[in-house]
Amino acid sequence: MNSFISPVPLDKAYRLINHGPTVLVSARHDGVDDVMAAAWCCALDFAPPKLTVVLDKSSATRRLIEQSGVFAIQVPNVALLRLTNAVGGVSLNDAPDKLARCGVELFDIEGQPLPLVAGCSAWLSCRLITEPHNQQAYDLFIGEVTGAWADDRVFSNGRWHFEDANPSLRSLHHVAGGNFYAIGEPLAELP
Amino acid sequence: MNSFISPVPLDKAYRLINHGPTVLVSARHDGVDDVMAAAWCCALDFAPPKLTVVLDKSSATRRLIEQSGVFAIQVPNVALLRLTNAVGGVSLNDAPDKLARCGVELFDIEGQPLPLVAGCSAWLSCRLITEPHNQQAYDLFIGEVTGAWADDRVFSNGRWHFEDANPSLRSLHHVAGGNFYAIGEPLAELP
Numbered sequence: 001m002n003s004f005i006s007p008v009p010l011d012k013a014y015r016l017i018n019h020g021p022t023v024l025v026s027a028r029h030d031g032v033d034d035v036m037a038a039a040w041c042c043a044l045d046f047a048p049p050k051l052t053v054v055l056d057k058s059s060a061t062r063r064l065i066e067q068s069g070v071f072a073i074q075v076p077n078v079a080l081l082r083l084t085n086a087v088g089g090v091s092l093n094d095a096p097d098k099l100a101r102c103g104v105e106l107f108d109i110e111g112q113p114l115p116l117v118a119g120c121s122a123w124l125s126c127r128l129i130t131e132p133h134n135q136q137a138y139d140l141f142i143g144e145v146t147g148a149w150a151d152d153r154v155f156s157n158g159r160w161h162f163e164d165a166n167p168s169l170r171s172l173h174h175v176a177g178g179n180f181y182a183i184g185e186p187l188a189e190l191p
Numbered sequence: 192m193n194s195f196i197s198p199v200p201l202d203k204a205y206r207l208i209n210h211g212p213t214v215l216v217s218a219r220h221d222g223v224d225d226v227m228a229a230a231w232c233c234a235l236d237f238a239p240p241k242l243t244v245v246l247d248k249s250s251a252t253r254r255l256i257e258q259s260g261v262f263a264i265q266v267p268n269v270a271l272l273r274l275t276n277a278v279g280g281v282s283l284n285d286a287p288d289k290l291a292r293c294g295v296e297l298f299d300i301e302g303q304p305l306p307l308v309a310g311c312s313a314w315l316s317c318r319l320i321t322e323p324h325n326q327q328a329y330d331l332f333i334g335e336v337t338g339a340w341a342d343d344r345v346f347s348n349g350r351w352h353f354e355d356a357n358p359s360l361r362s363l364h365h366v367a368g369g370n371f372y373a374i375g376e377p378l379a380e381l382p
Contacts, residue, residue, distance in 0.1 A: 012367075018230050019364035019372055020211015039209050042233035044245060044329060052243060052331070054235060081378055134325065138235060138333065140243070160366055173210035173364075173374060175351055176203075181210055183364060184375025187272055 005109070006152040008122070013148035014043040015158060016075055016122040017051065019183060021171035024084065025053060026106075026115050027064035027071040033115040035104050036061040037088030039174040041073055049145035051126065056139055060092035065128055066135075071143060072114045075122040077154075078182055079168040083117075085178050109149060121169050122150040162186070196300070197343040199313070204339035205234040206349060207266055207313040208242065210374060212362035215275065216244060217297075217306045218255035218262040224306040226295050227252040228279030230365040232264055240336035242317065247330055251283035256319055257326075262334060263305045266313040268345075269373055270359040274308075276369050300340060312360050313341040353377070 008016065017023065020042075026035040040054035051073060055062035065071045076084045086102035095101060105118040109125075116123050126143030134140040150156070154165040162170050163186050170182040199207065208214065211233075217226040231245035242264060246253035256262045267275045277293035286292060296309040300316075307314050317334030325331040341347070345356040353361050354377050361373040 015367050019366050020213070020230070022211070039211070040234050042243065042245075043231050044331065050329070052233065054233075078378065138241070140235065142329070158367075159370070160372070162372065170375065172378070175210050176206050176349075179350070180378045181351070181353065182375040182378055184361065184373040187269065187363070187371045187373055 004151045004153050005149050006156070008148035008150050008155070009158070010049055010145065010148060011047060012158040013049040013124055013145045014046055015160070016124060016148060016150060016155065017041060017043055017073070019160070019171065020173060021075050021183070022084065022174040022180070024074045024076050024087065024117050024120065025055070025061050025071060026074065026117060027061050027068060028113055028115050029064040029068040032064060033099060033106060034061040034064055034092045035087050035099060035115070035117055037084050044142060050129070051124070051143050051145060053141050053143065054139050055141050058091065065141065068113070069128045070114060071126050071128065072116055073124045073126060074117050074120040075171050076117070077121045077169045077171060080119055081172060081180060084172055110147070112147065121154050121171060122148070124148045195342045195344050196340050197347070199339035199341050199346070200349070201240055201336065201339060202238060203349040204240040204315055204336045205237055206351070207315060207339060207341060207346065208232060208234055208264065210351070210362065211364060212266050212374070213275065213365040213371070215265045215267050215278065215308050215311065216246065216252050216262060217265065217308060218252050218259055219304055219306045220255040220259040223255060224290060224297060225252040225255055225283045226278050226290060226306070226308055228275050235333060241320070242315070242334050242336060244332050244334065245330050246332050249282065256332065259304070260319045261305060262317050262319065263307055264315045264317060265308050265311040266362050267308070268312045268360045268362060271310055272363060272371060275363055301338070303338065312345050312362060313339070315339045
């Protein structure tokens with residue numbers, strides 16, 4: 001955890017994922033925490049903010065979400081490249097010590113029942129909007145964003161500032177097989 | 192159009208959008224073509240490849256897709272920054288000459304009934320999987336990818352090669368209000 005975590009107004013929350021980063025999904029139920037990586041997470045609405053995330057039926061995190069009805073989406077960064085790849089490569093079903101093994105440090109915000117991953121660049125708490133057909137047929141889950149926070153060294157005043165921040169805070173964009181790009185440079189604002 | 196367009200095997204098609212680029216959505220029905228920009232497009236499945244895209248009810252492109260049942264998703268690049276911003280800012284409903292005004296040049300591939308945008312870095316043809324509840328309640332559309340192509344100067348052998356290509360071919364990642372980042376540098380492959 002760091003001391004640079006600032007709340008993000010809900011009407012700006014979509015901006016945390018609008019540029020398409022690979023995310024970490026975390027959930028807690030009955031004393032069990034899990035964290036997985038997901039490249040397939042996407043904004044769905046502005047107000048109230050919603051998002052989609054694809055969760056395979058084999059995922060232990062998915063089971064926790066179905067049980068608790070809440071989850072967190074967080075935006076990992078270059079400093080968490082190894083962790084992000086690691087939590088995407090092993091299941092809690094096979095390794096009860098997955099989180100320790102992957103070097104995941106968890107923290108809470110404002111007493112929410114969500115295990116948040118320390119060191120990310122942004123965090124979104126979500127309430128599951130249950131849609132059985134989507135979940136069963138497509139592994140597609142919809143969440144309403146109920147809270148948002150960011151590391152204010154890289155996101156402030158409703159904007160990412162990757163270009164002015166330490167490169168270790170840049171978001172990760174997975175292609176396949178452990179091959180990631182970092183987000184790059186801003187493009188000139190258009191009139 | 193350029194002469195560097197190569198087919199991408201369907202089992203690698205998800206890689207064209209896995210890193211979260213902002214896309215262009217195009218469709219044709221009854222002699223009418225339209226193109227819009229969408230940051231909310233996401234892979235949904237590997238085989239057969241599927242994707243989701245969020246299309247507002249006010250969108251003329253959406254109407255064409257609902258009528259024709261097919262659409263294209265394409266990955267624009269830095270060279271198309273102005274075009275991408277332009278087609279995202281005006282509707283065919285208000286400006287029948289939208290495409291000309293925005294500088295959009297269309298082409299066909301393999302006789303498909305789809306207007307593809309010249310100069311992009313990748314193209315995916317899609318068949319709409321009709322899901323009335325998702326479309327009505329969430330503006331969420333699901334497509335099955337039926338064909339994929341890429342500019343082989345920047346995507347070949349199943350991989351993006353942004354770092355070796357002309358920077359004008361890098362994908363665009365919209366944050367908000369015309370503020371985009373380009374995709375950045377590859378991160379060291381992990382063991």
